[in-house]
Amino acid sequence: MPPLVMVAMGVLQIALGLFAYYVRIARNFFVGYRTARSMASEEAWLYANRTFGKLCGMAGAFDLLVGIGGAGGR
Secondary structure: OOHHHHHHHHHHHHHHHHHHHHOOOOOOOOOOOOOOOOOOOHHHHHHHHHHHHHHHHHHHHHHHHHHHHOOOOO
């Protein structure tokens, strides 16, 4: 994958992670980390979305570093 694409994907993942971590979204069937377990209660919903936000942000940071370092290219 070209480094520019890796950088762009990293930035998008970090933005998604920050959104999932900081924005409180009411339980719904359209937005958020939706599983049967996370939909069981409001506490589970908030925990699942905050955890997803952390992991997505970390994956985005990794993609960003790989893209800047050029290791994702040819």
